[in-house]
Amino acid sequence: MSADTLRERHALDHVTDRLSRSFAGHVSPSRVDATVNAIHHRFDGSPIREFVPVLVERMARDELRHTPPEPG
Numbered sequence: 001m002s003a004d005t006l007r008e009r010h011a012l013d014h015v016t017d018r019l020s021r022s023f024a025g026h027v028s029p030s031r032v033d034a035t036v037n038a039i040h041h042r043f044d045g046s047p048i049r050e051f052v053p054v055l056v057e058r059m060a061r062d063e064l065r066h067t068p069p070e071p072g
Contacts, residue, residue: 004049008052008053012040012053015060016036019036020033026064027064027067031067032060039059040052
């Protein structure tokens, strides 16, 4: 795994943590993780990777805002 790939993965881990805290009590951490991963995969094959974590966070936050609260 390249250093750039590791940096991106590390940044996405932070995105998942931030969103899990932001949506605690509304969306489960596993749902946040699945959302972040699904959105991240939309960028597979994109040659420019610098802004992928920022874009993933924005898109995931928007999607999670529109997610009905999970029972529990």
